[in-house]
Amino acid sequence: MFEKFFEIIEKKLQQLKDQQLYRSIIDMETAEGMKITIKGRSYINFASNDxxxxxxxxxxxxxxQKAIELFGAGSGAARLLSGGTLIHKELEKLICKFKDSEASLVLNSGYTANSCLIPAIADEDDLILSDELNHASIIDGCRLSRAKKLIYRHKDLQHLIRLIKDTPCNGKKIIITDTVFSMDGDIAPIREIYELCKSEEALLYIDDAHGTGILGEGHGTLKHFGLSADNFVIQMGTLSKAVGCFGAFVCGTDILINWFINSARGFIFSTALPSSVVASSYASLKIIMEDKTLIKKLWENTQRVMNTIKTLKLSTTDTQTPIIPILFENIEDAMRASNILNNSGIYAPVIKPPTVRTPRIRISISAGHTEEDIERLNKALINLYQQPHQA
Structure with a gap:
């Protein structure tokens, strides 16, 4: 019986390999700034969300390091038992100030947040409307909820308006969207969706994972659009991308956060984040709030690369952020391009289906990249353009 099971799995894995969709783990050996070592070779890392x-x-x-000296390496328990510290509470206070929110709660990851918060706010009489390119964690959170789910075409406001107005709903309506879409780099029409939620008396749940730290002078997408954190808005964000640490948070009203504390299973039944992670996140948020030079450099680096992309007329998306995809017609061309970049010392692996529909190399720009790093990337892109089977 067990042998048959493993035979089936082995065949499925071989099918993935035949289709060039097989995934394997690649671990860094060293990391200094944006320079990393993998299998003895040195690269500039353009695949990081840092x-x-x-x-x-x-x-x-x-x-x-200081928090480890005070509280040890691990938290040892869930937050509702003995896993929390005063540092956790101080971070949540800072997040409220950072996001101009009434209350906040720290969670263990963005995936945990979406998969447990969405079911906590959506009952069987409710209606969820979700962008078709939302992150997998949002998709799973919607699936775990008992609400009716409708998918609207990516950033298609007219489709969203038609669905929310024409679909009967005995409970509340909830629109859920990423703010910055992680594989395309484009930004959701948050201002229009915000106004639609107001007129339809719907909740707005935004995943600001890739907007926090880069948009709105670092404060995120609401500030980018000049919008306030009204009580119908739920903001989820991560501490693992621009913040450079680990974990996630949710912001909202006092009542909402108290409800999450009492109902979000991913919070209730998870060991709390270690104090070292929380303390580093606090320090990082303070830097983002008080020093805008890193954000300025991030956008300068991004513009330099985008200028090269446009000059070479490489195929890309309608990106508006430091996420710059280069699109390919098939996986073979994408793999070939990635190898060309690797040979130039640029680490930028291929993103394959089913993660995305169109194979791509997703270049992520950082303020940590030096002028020399950006110049090396631009030269590698020129080399890529000059090769056969160009992007």
Missing amino acids: YLGLSKHPLVKKSA
Whole structure:
């Protein structure tokens, strides 16, 4: 019986390999700034979400070390037992100030947040409307809820309006969207969706994972669009991308956060984040709030690369962020391009289906990249353009 099971799995894995869709883990051996070593070779890392380079900031690392001395390496329990510290509470207070929100709650990851928060707010009489390109964690959170789910075409406001107005609903309506779409780099029409939620008396749940730290002078997408954190808005964000640490958070009203504390299974039944992670996140957020030079450098680096992309007329998306995809017609061309970049010392692996529909190399720019790093990438892109089977 067991042998048959493993035979089936082995055949499925071979099918993935035949289709060039097989995934394997690649671990770094060393990391210094944006330079990494993999299998003995040195690369400049253009595959990281560390948009501001804060994971290596001396103050961020020092804060983590100090917290370990005070509270140890692990938290040892869930937050509702003995896993929390005063540092957790201080971080939540800072997040409220950062996001101009009434209350906040720290969670263990963005995936945990979406998969447990969405079911906590959506009952069987409710209606969820979700962008078709939302992150997998949002998709899973919607599936775990008992609400009716409708998918609207990517950033298609007219489709969204038609669905929300024409679909009967005995409960509340909830629109859920990423703010920055992680594989395309484009930004959701948050202002229009915000106004639609107001007129339809719907909740707005935004995943600001890739907007926090880069948009709105670092404060995120609401500030980018000049919008306030009204009580119908639920903001989820991560501490693992531009913040450079680990974990996630949700912001909303006091009542909402208290409800999550009492109903979000991913919070209730998870060991709390270690104090070292929380302390480093606190230090990193303070830097984002008080020093805008890193954000400025991030956008300068991004513009330099985008200028090259446009000059070479490489195929890309309608990106508006430091996420710059280069699109390919098939996996073979994408793999070939990735190898050309690797040979130039640029680490930028291929993103394959089913993660995305169109194979791509997803280049992520960081303030941690030096002028020399950006110049090396641009030269590698020129080399890529000059090769056969160009992007």
